[in-house]
Amino acid sequence: MKTVRKALSLLDLFSKSNPEFGLTALAQKAGLDKATTLRMLQAMKMHGFIEQDAKSRQYRLGAGLLRLARLREATVPVVDIIQPVLRRLAEKTGETAHAALLAGEALAAVAVANSSRSSRVNVEPGLQLPLHATASGIAFLAFAPPKVLDEALGRKFQRFTDMTATDPAEVRKLVEAAHINGVGTVDRGFEPDVVDIAAPLFDGLGHAQGALTVVTPISRMSLNVRHEHSALLIQAALDCARRMGTNPPVHFWSLNSEAFG
Amino acid sequence: MKTVRKALSLLDLFSKSNPEFGLTALAQKAGLDKATTLRMLQAMKMHGFIEQDAKSRQYRLGAGLLRLARLREATVPVVDIIQPVLRRLAEKTGETAHAALLAGEALAAVAVANSSRSSRVNVEPGLQLPLHATASGIAFLAFAPPKVLDEALGRKFQRFTDMTATDPAEVRKLVEAAHINGVGTVDRGFEPDVVDIAAPLFDGLGHAQGALTVVTPISRMSLNVRHEHSALLIQAALDCARRMGTNPPVHFWSLNSEAFG
DNA sequence: AAACTATGGTGATTATAATGAACCAAGAGC
DNA sequence: GCTCTTGGTTCATTATAATCACCATAGTTT
DSSP states (O other): OHHHHHHHHHHTTOOSSOOOBOHHHHHHHHTOOHHHHHHHHHHHHHTTSEEEOTTTOOEEEOTHHHHHHHHHHHHSOHHHHHHHHHHHHHHHHSSEEEEEEEETTEEEEEEEEOOSSSSOOOOOTTOEEOTTTSHHHHHHHHTSOHHHHHHHHHSOOOOOSTTOOOSHHHHHHHHHHHHHHSSEEEESSSSTTEEEEEEEEEOTTSOEEEEEEEEEEGGGOOHHHHHHHHHHHHHHHHHHHHHHTOOOOHHHHHHHHTTTO | OHHHHHHHHHHTTOOSSOOOBOHHHHHHHHTOOHHHHHHHHHHHHHTTSEEEOTTTOOEEEOTHHHHHHHHHHHHSOHHHHHHHHHHHHHHHHSSEEEEEEEETTEEEEEEEEOOSSSSOOOOOTTOEEETTTSHHHHHHHHTSOHHHHHHHHHSOOOOOSTTOOOSHHHHHHHHHHHHHHSSEEEESSSSTTEEEEEEEEEOTTSOEEEEEEEEEEGGGOOHHHHHHHHHHHHHHHHHHHHHHTOOOOHHHHHHHHTTTO
């Protein structure tokens, strides 16, 4: 369904910094013909995925998305479950914590609890987290079905900082380490001066469906902090799993007791 | 873009009472071929709009919707816009006011402004408001797409008080009255001793996406109060529409001037 | 004010992608 | 062990979406 994929990929072009587009701009950014783009937008407009400013004729995401998101949340209330866990995580670590779930080829931040410190890492809700460059992604891949991992490793990796792991072998190493530790760590791979540590969130079959992450400014990071955050993350991930009735793989449970003494 | 429309209309088949489908069931309900349906689902799965239970192979709405909804909320902050309107409504009426948006098969309260009086109706944020038993629901249905109304009237209506309207014909009457008046009224249909009056909130297509409601203890309710609240609600609803850039149906505007003199 | 430019939007031809009946494989129920 | 149903696949046929030149309009520049 090439057409559907193209249409949906139009939606991915919207971001917080680029919340509205004119037809021409959107078509160009998508690499599609103007007419094609227009027709797709019209189709999505009919379903409320896109709406158009009556005056400026600019296109933006539509209110229909809210409805579907609330519906999804009504049937699978993950965010409600995760939010309090996240808040406690942010309190205990003093750093910003976020939760991300798989959405297409990347993770998407769906809940954030900001650090109370004045100097902190800010995470925008809705942020796309590439699998290879973030701890969230690594933790997710470490417990994702092998097929997903292989597919991910087959894609080409964008470089975000000079410390981004762009070599598949390198990424695989990070993933393997994360599988053993239960947490993934990425040092300044996505944003400069930020270290991520993340634990996976599981679905009913014991596969990762997302990740819980603590983001720390490099200035506050140390070996001690890292161990402490790791232990807290594993507890938090187990907590989420218990509340959602999902099943982490057996070996993940054992990490809790021996946790980084 | 027939293909895109068909694909998106698949998403509209999900509801709170029908949150998951097998391939065959979904294809049948959509009136599409299995193969076609499958390909569309796969395309949407790639973008996180749909996810599939790994064990049961059932399809449900995906986490990618959460991301886009968050993004939309970041660009058009509906709740932020509604809150001050609600605040003023509560001040002017002296009663608790709340806003609710469609979430599954009921409305969900997303913002509340409590009355300052000591004797007041309390509304918990997140409260589920059934469509047939609350003014919010009636006002919503009065301006919802006909398909939504018919579907709602097809469901069984739970009784909450001895004044709850549980007969579809009775509910339809309330809805029709609400369509004419611009506001829905429910007298002790959900909680005893409480009268709700509500005006619809519109989306970009001129359909209701929720409602603005004032809840009044029966002891303070009178014909005068009712007219006054109705007029204030219509003004508030129009105010919200203007601030959000959404489009109430033309005839709704006219209610403002003649408002319950 | 006239000419210019960039924008959103349209229409008919052509190339492409969607379709659907028949077909498989696998699990559930008897 | 057989059957029935379900998810998923295949490939010739057919309907559909991409394309490109074009139009209308609003804002700018000269």
